[in-house]
Amino acid sequence: MINDAALAEKPTLHGPTITxxxxxxxxxxxxxRFTADEETNRLTGTRQAFTQDQIRTWCATRAEQPDRLDLAVEDPATGRFLGELALNDLDRDNASASFRIALTPGSTGRGIGTEATRLLLRHAFEEVRLHRVHLEVWAFNERAARAYEKAGFILEGRARQAHHWAGEFHDVLHMAALRDEWLAARAQAY
Incomplete structure (x- = not known):
């Protein structure tokens, strides 16, 4: 069912404005630098501080992971790092995986997140042949939730006050994209 080679062989995916x-x-x-940014950590829920050596090891070992896909978002003209995204927590039995994305502070609000998400969903559904891709987003991150919806994710539910950050509880939105729905929407767009 799942094409393991499409996860193990790390692709380069080209979009109109990003790679x-x-x-x-x-x-x-x-x-x-990106993982040390306070606002990025708030939006992603990252609580741990990482050393540069930990980040180096993480980045250097992603290509060795056969059951996940970690990609950098780059400006194709300059090669500048704009963020990163991943398909992870692969569930072979259910042909599903989790999705996450984080953009550098200067890369938000320009449609980059939507474009990157669409590129990865296309790979997940057409090449990896996943049935479902799901994510969680904090309810206060309305910009991200809108980008996910534009890319094909649908709100499935809300976990009330499930995320604690800076002394406050926040709702967590659960969203997913299904292969059949995504393919149908893509066909209608053309």
């Missing part, structure tokens, strides 16, 4: 490339050791410096 998704395999996350690698040369992404260490911008990734480390």
């Amino acid at each position: 998704l490339v395999p996350l690698a050791a040369h992404h260490t410096e911008p990734m480390w």
Whole structure:
């Protein structure tokens, strides 16, 4: 059912304004700066501080992971690092995986997240042949929720006050994209 080679062989995916490339050791410096950003951590729920060596090891070992896909978002003209995204937590029995994305602070609000998400969903559904891709987003991150909807995710539910951050509880939105629905919507767009 799942095409394991489409996860194990890390692709380069080209969009109109961005390129998704395999996350690698040369992404260490911008990734480390990015993971130290307070607003990025708030939007992603990252609580742990990482050392540059930890980030270097993470970036350098992503290509070795046969059951997940970690890609850097880059500007194709300059090669500048704009963020990263992943298909992870693969569930072979149910042909599903989790999705996450985080963009650098200067890369938000320009449609990059929607474009990157669409590129990865196309790969997930057409090449990996997943049935379902799901995510969680904090309810206060309305910009991300809108980008996910534009890319094909549908709100499935809300976990009330399930995320605690900076002394407050926040709702968590559960969203998913299904292969058949995504393919049908894509066919209607053309």
